[in-house]
Amino acid sequence: MNLKFCFIGAGNLATYLSSALYKKGYNISQVYSRTEASAKTLAIKLNTEYTISLKEIKNADIYFIALKDSVMDEVLSQIDFHNKLIVHCSGSLPLSLLKNYSKNYGVLYPLQTFSKGREVDFTSIPVFIESDSKKNEDLLKEIANEISSTVLVLNSEKRKLLHISAVFACNFVNHLYTISSEILKSNDIPFEVLKPLILESALKVQEIEPLEAQTGPAVRFDENIISSHLNELKGNKGYEELYNSISKSIFEHHKKLR
Amino acid sequence: MNLKFCFIGAGNLATYLSSALYKKGYNISQVYSRTEASAKTLAIKLNTEYTISLKEIKNADIYFIALKDSVMDEVLSQIDFHNKLIVHCSGSLPLSLLKNYSKNYGVLYPLQTFSKGREVDFTSIPVFIESDSKKNEDLLKEIANEISSTVLVLNSEKRKLLHISAVFACNFVNHLYTISSEILKSNDIPFEVLKPLILESALKVQEIEPLEAQTGPAVRFDENIISSHLNELKGNKGYEELYNSISKSIFEHHKKLR
Numbered sequence: 001m002n003l004k005f006c007f008i009g010a011g012n013l014a015t016y017l018s019s020a021l022y023k024k025g026y027n028i029s030q031v032y033s034r035t036e037a038s039a040k041t042l043a044i045k046l047n048t049e050y051t052i053s054l055k056e057i058k059n060a061d062i063y064f065i066a067l068k069d070s071v072m073d074e075v076l077s078q079i080d081f082h083n084k085l086i087v088h089c090s091g092s093l094p095l096s097l098l099k100n101y102s103k104n105y106g107v108l109y110p111l112q113t114f115s116k117g118r119e120v121d122f123t124s125i126p127v128f129i130e131s132d133s134k135k136n137e138d139l140l141k142e143i144a145n146e147i148s149s150t151v152l153v154l155n156s157e158k159r160k161l162l163h164i165s166a167v168f169a170c171n172f173v174n175h176l177y178t179i180s181s182e183i184l185k186s187n188d189i190p191f192e193v194l195k196p197l198i199l200e201s202a203l204k205v206q207e208i209e210p211l212e213a214q215t216g217p218a219v220r221f222d223e224n225i226i227s228s229h230l231n232e233l234k235g236n237k238g239y240e241e242l243y244n245s246i247s248k249s250i251f252e253h254h255k256k257l258r
Numbered sequence: 259m260n261l262k263f264c265f266i267g268a269g270n271l272a273t274y275l276s277s278a279l280y281k282k283g284y285n286i287s288q289v290y291s292r293t294e295a296s297a298k299t300l301a302i303k304l305n306t307e308y309t310i311s312l313k314e315i316k317n318a319d320i321y322f323i324a325l326k327d328s329v330m331d332e333v334l335s336q337i338d339f340h341n342k343l344i345v346h347c348s349g350s351l352p353l354s355l356l357k358n359y360s361k362n363y364g365v366l367y368p369l370q371t372f373s374k375g376r377e378v379d380f381t382s383i384p385v386f387i388e389s390d391s392k393k394n395e396d397l398l399k400e401i402a403n404e405i406s407s408t409v410l411v412l413n414s415e416k417r418k419l420l421h422i423s424a425v426f427a428c429n430f431v432n433h434l435y436t437i438s439s440e441i442l443k444s445n446d447i448p449f450e451v452l453k454p455l456i457l458e459s460a461l462k463v464q465e466i467e468p469l470e471a472q473t474g475p476a477v478r479f480d481e482n483i484i485s486s487h488l489n490e491l492k493g494n495k496g497y498e499e500l501y502n503s504i505s506k507s508i509f510e511h512h513k514k515l516r
Contacts, residue, residue, distance in 0.1 A: 069483060092475075092483045112455055113473050115462060126451040150451065161445045164487050164501075165438035169452050170459045171474025172504045173431045178468040178511065180423035187419045193384040193408065194427050195464050197370055201428045202460030204373060206453050210436040215371050216429025217350075225327060225350045229422050238507050243422075245503050246430045249496050253436065 004029035006060035007046075008075065010038040012114035013089055014066035015045070020122040020147040022046045029060050054078045062087060062143075064108070069093050076101045085136055091163030094156035095130045106131035106140050109159060110148070113170050126150040128159055179239060211253075218250035262287035264318035265304075266333065268296040270372035271347055272324035273303070278380035278405040280304045287318050312336045320345060320401075322366070327351055334359045343394055349421030352414035353388045364389035364398050367417060368406070371428050384408040386417055437497060469511075476508035 005026055007018050010033035018028050028046040033039035036052050043050035051057060057079055065088045067075055072093065076086075077100075085104040088097070091111070098105035107130040112120060127144040129151060131137035137153065144151040154162065177198060181191040204213045217225040226247055233240040263284055265276045268291035276286050280303075289308040291297035301308035309315060315337055323346045325333055330351065334344075335358075343362040346355070349369070356363035365388040370378060385402040387409060389395035395411065402409040412420065435456060439449040462471045475483040484505055491498040 068478070068480070070480060092486065111451060113458055113462065113471075115466065115471060115473065118462060118465070120458065124454045126454065152451070154447070158445050158447060160486070160490060161441055162447055162451070164490060165441040165447075165452060166455055167474055167476075167487065167501075168434045168441070169438035170455050171472070171476065171508070172434050172500075173456075173459055174463070174468055174472050174474075175476075175504060175508045175511070176426045176430050176434070177463050178472065179507075180427035181468050183419055183423040183426070187416050189412070189416060189420055189423075191467075193369060193410070193420070194423060196382045196384065197424055197428050198431075198460050198463060200371055200378065201431055202456050204371065204376060205432065205435050205456060207376070208373065209449075210432055210439050213373060214429070214432050214436065215373070216425055216432075218425075218429060218433075220326070222326070222328060228350065228418070229425065232418060232422060238510060242430075242503060242507055243425075245500060246433060249437075249500055250429070250433045252496060253433070 003027065003061040004059075006030045006032070006057060006063045007042070007066065008032045008057070008063055008079070009066035010035070010042040010050075011066060011068075012116060013110070014064070015042055015116075016112075016114045016120060016122065017064065017066065017089065017108075017110060017147075018042065018046055021143070024146045026143070026146075030058050032057055060084060064089065072097065085139070087140065091166065092160055094160075095132070096156070099132070104132065104136055106136050107156070107159070108140055108144060109154075109163075111162065111166060122147050123149050126152065128152055128154040128162065130155060130159065179242070183239070211257075214250065214254065216250075218247040219254050221251065261285065261319040262317075264288045264290070264315060264321045265300070265324065266290050266315070266321055266337070267324035268293070268300040268308075269324060269326075270374060271368070272322070273300055273374075274370075274372045274378060274380065275322065275324065275347065275366075275368060275405075276300065276304055279401070282404045284401075284404075288316050290315055318342060322347065330355065343397070345398065349424065350418055352418075353390070354414070357390070362390065362394055364394050365414070365417070366398055366402060367412075367421075369420065369424060380405045381407050384410065386410050386412040386420065388413060388417065437500070441497070469515075472508065472512065474508075476505040477512050479509065 005028050007014050010031055022028050028048050031039050031043045031050040039050035063086045069090050081102040083103040086098055086102045087106045087108050091109050095107050109128040110125045112125045125148050127148040129140045184191050263286050265272050268289055280286050286304040286306050289297050289301045294310050297308035321344045327348050339360040341361040344356055344360045345364045345366050349367050353365050367386040368383045370383045383406050385406040387398045442449050
């Protein structure tokens with residue numbers, strides 16, 4: 001518990017992760033962000049200091065790097081970590097990316113969607129760990145176990161596939177919510193009426209395998225409805241194409257099972 | 259409350275709707291299904307009689323027709339409704355479909371996904387009403403208000419678009435859950451770890467507009483991740499295509515907003 005944690009990045013992920021650690025009594029000794037407002041806001045939350053200069057990053061025991069994947073290399077190459085443990089939080093990037101910047105490195109990837117202003121119970125968030133050595137892995141596991149009830153060790157290749165599956169189940173799903181809300185909006189129907197359906201669909205697969213939970217015209221091979229829906233969507237090429245390709249995919253999946 | 263309701267169809271929708279009405283004290287006087295097991299199971303639940311013969315359907319005040327859209331016409335043409343109120347429960351079919359079979363007709367469409375074995379609180383399910391006359395509309399509204407706290411009058415054209423939006427937000431979403439579970443399964447990662455993310459994604463849009471809630475590589479225009487994900491999915495043409503088309507759609511949507 002005497003470890004000093006430095007957070008590089010102050011976005012949503014950094015905010016939620018550092019706050020969870022802080023609540024458990026860990027010492028966040030410094031926050032870095034390019035954007036002063038973000039750095040300051042997070043530093044106040046964590047009762048600590050901040051900097052917007054990479055040169056002013058102080059010594060710490062663990063550096064948590066919660067940056068956009070695309071700027072990771074550029075930022076890390078400017079910091080001297082004195083071979084302390086550096087940990088990135090990305091689903092997509094491999095562990096090996098870090099080996100140029102320290103002799104001790106690891107990954108701590110919390111699988112959740114973080115949005116400003118939403119409280120999330122960190123305990124229920126699965127956390128995936130990977131590290132260069134057993135010693136660092138054990139340390140990261142110990143820390144992760146403090147904030148989450150599900151901590152798993154997973155290599156970079158599998159973490160990437162986990163991330164892809166999360167893109168389908170979360171990012172892509174949310175986009176379908178967006179499309180449905182736009183269809184409603186352009187017909188003066190409040191999005192409100194879809195909310196119970198959205199929630200029930202997510203609750204259902206907490207108990208039933210999604211493959212078994214599939215309902216709707218595509219799984220019933222109801223060509224009349226499908227073609228009438230496609231006809232209705234003709235005014236929006238993007239919607240029409242998505243409707244068609246997802247229906248086809250459902251059809252192909254369930255054809256095998258018949 | 260002295261009205262006699264007959265249910266034509268004994269599938270999931272018929273079961274949930276008739277049970278909700280029965281619990282409110284309505285008299286379900288008869289259940290018809292082609293399949294004896296289904297008819298019998300539902301009849302026992304509703305403490306009533308059943309038949310598997312269209313000729314044995316008895317007189318009732320309201321006939322609720324909860325059949326697959328594709329068999330609707332074929333079944334209805336074989337029943338004499340004596341011009342009593344007949345009500346279908348389909349999102350896609352127009353009200354006008356019923357005018358050949360009775361002088362009194364309407365639609366009562368509950369917007370939810372029903373699966374065997376799952377308890378659903380009917381009160382929270384929005385119910386959409388349409389009818390041939392003000393008198394019948396009022397009667398259906400009165401009945402729907404007994405079982406649901408959200409009852410709206412909606413014409414056939416808008417109901418169809420509502421149904422399409424539900425296909426996106428529920429059926430298509432569930433298919434994305436299926437794909438994500440398959441990606442995990444083929445990498446020996448338990449689907450369990452995705453469940454909190456799935457639930458949070460659905461909870462988030464109960465409060466935030468889905469357009470604002472969008473996260474992930476596509477909305478960040480992170481081409482590195484997208485192309486690395488597509489590369490990873492190369493072994494499965496179906497997944498690759500869906501990943502590509504949904505990412506593109508997200509990109510197109512959010513490009514306008516930048």
